[in-house]
Amino acid sequence: MNNSGFIARRYLFSKKHVSLISTLTFISITGITIGTALLIVVLSVFNGFFDVIKSLLLSYDPDVRIEASGSDTFAQNEQLMEQIRSLPEVRIISPYVEGKALLVLDGVQNEVVEVKGIERDLFFQLVDIEKSVTTGVFDLSVRDRTPGIIVHEELKNRLRLNIEDDIALLSAAGMKNALTQITVPQTYRFDLRGAYFLQQVAGGPKVFVDIEAAKRLFRVRNEITGLDIKLHNNEAAEEVKEKLEAKLGPNFEISTWYDLQKPLYDVMYLEKWGSFVVLILIVIVAVLNIIGSLTMIVIQKQRDIGILMSMGYSKKGIKSIFRKQGLYIGLIGCGIGGALGLLLSWAQMKFGLVKLSSAFIIDAYPVQVRPLDVGIILVASLILCILASWYPAHRAAQVQPADAVRFE
Structure with a gap:
C-alpha cells in the first residue's frame, strides 16, 4: 500500500x-x-x-609571500623571478627588505620600529595605500642626497613628528658592527615626507623607506627579505603555494594570506x-x-x-x-x-x-x-x-x- x-x-x-x-x-x-x-x-x-x-x-597582506627557509634573506635573481612569473595566477611581484631599527630623533625618546623597504610603484599595485596617506605625500625618493621615509599616523602623533623632520635609523647590524669594531654606530638619515593610516587588526604599524635605502640600512647588499605576490584571485592562493613549492624547492618558505594570520x-x-x-x-x-x-x-x-x-x-x-x-x-x-x-x-x-x-x-x-x-x-x-x-x-x-x- x-x-x-x-x-x-x-x-x-x-x-x-x-x-x-x-x-x-x-x-x-x-x-x-x-x-x-x-x-x-x-x-x-x-x-x-x-x-x-x-x-x-588583505589591504596590507599579500596573497602569497615567499621567504627564505632557515635564513633572514635570500638573493634575488632573474631565474627566480621568471619561475614565479610563469604561473598564470600571478599578477604582481613586489620585493621587500624588512627588519627592526632604532628610530633616533633629537629631543624625542628613541623607539624601536619595524622598517620595510619597498619598490614604491610595485608596492602601490600590491597595496592601495596611497589613499591612506593622511599627511604629506608617499615619496621615498632621494632629495638633496637624503631619502624619504613614511611613518604611521599613530607613531607621528605619539612622537610629535612634523613633515620634513630629520629622522635617523640605526639597525641591529649597525650596532653590532660598532660594538665589534669599537666605532661610532652608523646611522642613516631620512626626511619625513608623509604619514599614512591603515586600520591595524594584527601586528604593529610599519615605517616605509625605499628598498635600496633599506638594503644599506640592514647591510644586505643584493639580497632581499622576501617577495610579496598579488594574484588575480586570492582564493587560488593555496593552489599557487603548492605550485611554487614544487618549482622553488625546500630553500624557500611559501605562505598564503591565511598562513600569515593563521591564529x-x-x-x-x-x-x-x-x-x-x-x-x-x-x-x-x-x-x-x-x-x-x-x-x-x-x-x-x-x-x-x-x-x-x-x-x-x-x-x-x-x-x-x-x-x-x-x-x-x-x-x-x-x-x-x-x-x-x-x-x-x-x-x-x-x-x-x-x-x-x-x-x-x-x-x-x-x-x-x-x-x-x-x-x-x-x-x-x-x-x-x-x-x-x-x-x-x-x-x-x-x-x-x-x-x-x-x-x-
Missing part, C-alpha cells in the same frame, strides 16, 4: 480537535523553525565578520562552528519533543495500527507512516526556519537593523550568507528530525494486531 503519506498527515494535522499531541507537534515545528533560523543568521554574521577582517588584512583566522573558524554546536541544541530540544509527540500518537492510535496491519500493512509500511511524520515536521520547520533566517540576513545586509558601536570599523553587524552553510544547517536539522521518528516507528511496528483490537 502506498498511502502511508496520507495517513501520516492525518495523524499529525487532524483538524477535529486541539489535543496535547497537536500542541506538542506545533512546539516541535516551532523549535525546529527557531533553531534553523538562528543558525543561519548567526553563521552568516560570523561569515560577515570573517570577510571584514579578511578584507582589512586569527583559526580562532574565527573555531568560534563559528562552536556557535553552530551550541545553537544546534535548540534543534535537539525540538527533536526530543518530536519523539514525545510521535510516541503519544503511537499509544493513541494502537487500534488504528492494529486494523491497518490486519488489512495487510507490513511492519515496514507502519514504520514508513511514522518516519514520514518526522520528515514532514522537519520539512515544515526547516522550510519556514530557512526562509526566516535568509529573510533576516537579507534585512540586516540591506538595512543594517542591528547596529554596532560607533568606535568599531563598521556601523552594523556584517552578514554574508554562504549556500554551503545554509545547506549544512538544513540537512543537519532534517536528519535529526528523521532520526527522531526512529523510536516511535519501531514501537509502532511491534504492535500486535489482535491485542491492539482486543484491548482498545
Whole structure:
C-alpha cells in the first residue's frame, strides 16, 4: 500500500480537535523553525565578520609571500623571478627588505620600529595605500642626497613628528658592527615626507623607506627579505603555494594570506562552528519533543495500527507512516526556519537593523550568507528530525494486531 503519506498527515494535522499531541507537534515545528533560523543568521554574521577582517588584512597582506627557509634573506635573481612569473595566477611581484631599527630623533625618546623597504610603484599595485596617506605625500625618493621615509599616523602623533623632520635609523647590524669594531654606530638619515593610516587588526604599524635605502640600512647588499605576490584571485592562493613549492624547492618558505594570520583566522573558524554546536541544541530540544509527540500518537492510535496491519500493512509500511511524520515536521520547520533566517540576513545586509558601536570599523553587524552553510544547517536539522521518528516507528511496528483490537 502506498498511502502511508496520507495517513501520516492525518495523524499529525487532524483538524477535529486541539489535543496535547497537536500542541506538542506545533512546539516541535516551532523549535525546529527557531533553531534553523538562528543558525543561519548567526553563521552568516560570523561569515560577515570573517570577510571584514579578511578584507582589512588583505589591504596590507599579500596573497602569497615567499621567504627564505632557515635564513633572514635570500638573493634575488632573474631565474627566480621568471619561475614565479610563469604561473598564470600571478599578477604582481613586489620585493621587500624588512627588519627592526632604532628610530633616533633629537629631543624625542628613541623607539624601536619595524622598517620595510619597498619598490614604491610595485608596492602601490600590491597595496592601495596611497589613499591612506593622511599627511604629506608617499615619496621615498632621494632629495638633496637624503631619502624619504613614511611613518604611521599613530607613531607621528605619539612622537610629535612634523613633515620634513630629520629622522635617523640605526639597525641591529649597525650596532653590532660598532660594538665589534669599537666605532661610532652608523646611522642613516631620512626626511619625513608623509604619514599614512591603515586600520591595524594584527601586528604593529610599519615605517616605509625605499628598498635600496633599506638594503644599506640592514647591510644586505643584493639580497632581499622576501617577495610579496598579488594574484588575480586570492582564493587560488593555496593552489599557487603548492605550485611554487614544487618549482622553488625546500630553500624557500611559501605562505598564503591565511598562513600569515593563521591564529586569527583559526580562532574565527573555531568560534563559528562552536556557535553552530551550541545553537544546534535548540534543534535537539525540538527533536526530543518530536519523539514525545510521535510516541503519544503511537499509544493513541494502537487500534488504528492494529486494523491497518490486519488489512495487510507490513511492519515496514507502519514504520514508513511514522518516519514520514518526522520528515514532514522537519520539512515544515526547516522550510519556514530557512526562509526566516535568509529573510533576516537579507534585512540586516540591506538595512543594517542591528547596529554596532560607533568606535568599531563598521556601523552594523556584517552578514554574508554562504549556500554551503545554509545547506549544512538544513540537512543537519532534517536528519535529526528523521532520526527522531526512529523510536516511535519501531514501537509502532511491534504492535500486535489482535491485542491492539482486543484491548482498545
